[in-house]
Amino acid sequence: MLDTASSAAAARQHPPLRRPGPRILVRAAVIAALLLFVLLALPQLLSLYYIDTMTQVAVYCVVALGLGVLVGRVGLVSLGQAAVLAIGAWVAARLLFATTQPYPLVLLEAGLVTMAAGTLIGLPALRLRGLYLALITLMLAGAITVVLATTNFPNGGHGFLGYNGAAVHIPAIRRPSIAASDPAYFRYSVVVAALMFLLVFAHIRTRPGRAWAAIRQSEPAALAAGINTTLYKLWAFALASFVTGVAGGVLAGAVHYLYSIDFPAQDSITLLAVVLMGGAYSLWGAIVAALLLELLPALLNNWGVSADWLTILFGLGVLQVLTTAPAGLADQVPKDLARLGRLLRRLPAGRRERPAPPGQGPAQEPAGGPR
Amino acid sequence: MPSWQDFQPFIVSGLALGGVYALSGVGTVVLYQATGVLYLAFGAVGAMGALIAWSLTNAGAPDWVAWLVCVAFGGVVTLGYGMLFGPPLARRGPLVKAVATLGLTLVLFGVMDLLWTANGGQSRAITLPTDNGGFMVGQVQVTWTQVIGLGAGVALVVVTGAFLRYTKLGTAMRAMANDREITATLGVPVRRVEAAAWLGCGVIAGVAGLLLADLVALDATTLTFLVISSLAAALIARLRSVTLTFVAAIAIGLVHDLVTPIQSLSNYRDMTPFVLAAVALLVLSRHRVISLSPEEG
Numbered sequence: 075m076l077d078t079a080s081s082a083a084a085a086r087q088h089p090p091l092r093r094p095g096p097r098i099l100v101r102a103a104v105i106a107a108l109l110l111f112v113l114l115a116l117p118q119l120l121s122l123y124y125i126d127t128m129t130q131v132a133v134y135c136v137v138a139l140g141l142g143v144l145v146g147r148v149g150l151v152s153l154g155q156a157a158v159l160a161i162g163a164w165v166a167a168r169l170l171f172a173t174t175q176p177y178p179l180v181l182l183e184a185g186l187v188t189m190a191a192g193t194l195i196g197l198p199a200l201r202l203r204g205l206y207l208a209l210i211t212l213m214l215a216g217a218i219t220v221v222l223a224t225t226n227f228p229n230g231g232h233g234f235l236g237y238n239g240a241a242v243h244i245p246a247i248r249r250p251s252i253a254a255s256d257p258a259y260f261r262y263s264v265v266v267a268a269l270m271f272l273l274v275f276a277h278i279r280t281r282p283g284r285a286w287a288a289i290r291q292s293e294p295a296a297l298a299a300g301i302n303t304t305l306y307k308l309w310a311f312a313l314a315s316f317v318t319g320v321a322g323g324v325l326a327g328a329v330h331y332l333y334s335i336d337f338p339a340q341d342s343i344t345l346l347a348v349v350l351m352g353g354a355y356s357l358w359g360a361i362v363a364a365l366l367l368e369l370l371p372a373l374l375n376n377w378g379v380s381a382d383w384l385t386i387l388f389g390l391g392v393l394q395v396l397t398t399a400p401a402g403l404a405d406q407v408p409k410d411l412a413r414l415g416r417l418l419r420r421l422p423a424g425r426r427e428r429p430a431p432p433g434q435g436p437a438q439e440p441a442g443g444p445r
Numbered sequence: 446m447p448s449w450q451d452f453q454p455f456i457v458s459g460l461a462l463g464g465v466y467a468l469s470g471v472g473t474v475v476l477y478q479a480t481g482v483l484y485l486a487f488g489a490v491g492a493m494g495a496l497i498a499w500s501l502t503n504a505g506a507p508d509w510v511a512w513l514v515c516v517a518f519g520g521v522v523t524l525g526y527g528m529l530f531g532p533p534l535a536r537r538g539p540l541v542k543a544v545a546t547l548g549l550t551l552v553l554f555g556v557m558d559l560l561w562t563a564n565g566g567q568s569r570a571i572t573l574p575t576d577n578g579g580f581m582v583g584q585v586q587v588t589w590t591q592v593i594g595l596g597a598g599v600a601l602v603v604v605t606g607a608f609l610r611y612t613k614l615g616t617a618m619r620a621m622a623n624d625r626e627i628t629a630t631l632g633v634p635v636r637r638v639e640a641a642a643w644l645g646c647g648v649i650a651g652v653a654g655l656l657l658a659d660l661v662a663l664d665a666t667t668l669t670f671l672v673i674s675s676l677a678a679a680l681i682a683r684l685r686s687v688t689l690t691f692v693a694a695i696a697i698g699l700v701h702d703l704v705t706p707i708q709s710l711s712n713y714r715d716m717t718p719f720v721l722a723a724v725a726l727l728v729l730s731r732h733r734v735i736s737l738s739p740e741e742g
Contacts, residue, residue, distance in 0.1 A: 087587045105658035151540060151544065201727070202726065204538060204539065205483060205538075205539045205540045205543055206545065206680070206726060208540060208544070209483075209543075209676065209680060209722075210722070210723055210726055212673065213673065213677065213718070213719040213722050213723050214719065214723060216670070216673055216715075216716075216718075216719045217716045217719040217720060218724075220712075220713060220715045220716045220719075221713065221716070223712075224712040224713065338666070339666075339670055340551075340554065340666075340669075340670075343547050343550065343551060344551065346544070346547070347547070347548065347551060350544070380558075380559060382555040382556070382558045382559040383555065383559070384555070385551050385552075385554055385555030385558070386551070386552050386556060386559075387553030387555075388548075388551050389547075389549060389552030389553075389554075389555065390548065390552060391548070392544065392547060392548030392551065392553075393530060393545055393547065393548040395551070395683065396534065396541055396544060396545045396548070397530065397533040397534060397535075397545075398533075426484045
């Protein structure tokens, strides 16, 4: 754009950035307040059992976030994220046993290695979409589960696999020196989770997010618009795998001992179920998904109810979401609350007013509810 | 490297297993062609039917009643699901329909774990009377159950092929696979044809569940996810060809069992269906075509 006319036209089309409006500031303040509450107040209020549970919630928040990016933002259903989490946990455990690197570095490395592995899993995404992609990720995840059952998780042994089958005393996976106790590790995991959310948020708000939206809408159209769909689809897999790998690292430190039986094949399916129920399109949905996946079983366990009821609930939830509420709870609950609010506001007014005569204007419309 | 003698029994068991995979695979493919739904709950339905049959046998009911209930259970649950969740999802793509069947899988899985917990340490088994009889082929013992497994697979492929080509209902199913809307305007009772497809697939799921419970193991998790092997066969056939599904299923069953005597690979033999399907899919889609085909979104 060398001449002034076209650059003036361009400037008119792209107005200068305005200061963020009041709604965004309010939202940011709410999130900050919530984060502070969780970091400072929550560990004081909960028992050790629930602090452990909430650490798991923090881990799975990030995993659900990764899957949400794939499913909600790009439209690629991956049935293999639980296997990716296992890879992340494996790498972190191996590094933690073999080296004395600081914890953040280990997390970063676990994320990067998982990113490489996840991108490899995503390579079929270049040629497949929709149903075939979902099935091939299911297949690959199944293959990884079989491999893990044989190689097991590192437990302080030597060699590449770091697994000592004959060990009598298995060392625990270490935690960062600043966060050795359970409440402190909970805070640590919340901070890591918040950083991952920030990373994904930054992606969504900039070019990758727009490219993903275009690809989800219609891949041929995105290609025609000049978007490098190959790059952005791989980028989505890379991002999802990176955050899941970091979550795996946090999980390794949280549980201290990793066993391949803790990563069964159906976890990938349950993960997809809760992400769909929580809402794949919104970041809050990831938090709802993690609460469903980790907090509910802990509550049921405490009350002596079998966790199988939850599996049944998630199955029914998937069916319900797909048939009636495609955007999940995170989208549906505010809408339902808004509808409830409108109903409540209309009730007393309805009793007082008589129906307005045709000549007058429409009755007062209540403002839209919280979104 | 093990000798030919060591491989022989695994050829027989591999063929039998492959036959049952073919049974499941063909059932899945026909249902997919007729309704557009990839029935991922196939294994779970069969597993639960087998567990019900086991409970009935344990409670003293005669064997044939238990088997009948297993097959009927498969048919009823599948038909129920198809009639309940088929219409609301009829307009959505195959991916959504397949994920919905995952919901059914989870429900069945939860119910199975609730009613037949695996924690007791008690291992269950189903034995069919055909396990005891058999004959010798060379130096290998072949049981009648294995013959049934392979035979049922072959029979189903032949019968399904003939059914789809020569009967009115079969032609209607092929028409619906082509285009549901146009078929409806031609006066074909699409809902009834769909119901027939669902019921048929469910019955096959029950039979496959019973056979797999006998040939492999009576365990909810194993049986539910064994469907992935038959799914691999169906995928290799691109969810289109019944014959190719059969061939692929036999191949998967054979490779899976033949790897058993090879020490270094034996632990990884459960990866067979995954690896084969992944390789096949990647090879088959090596020409990158951005199409608007239904399977590809």
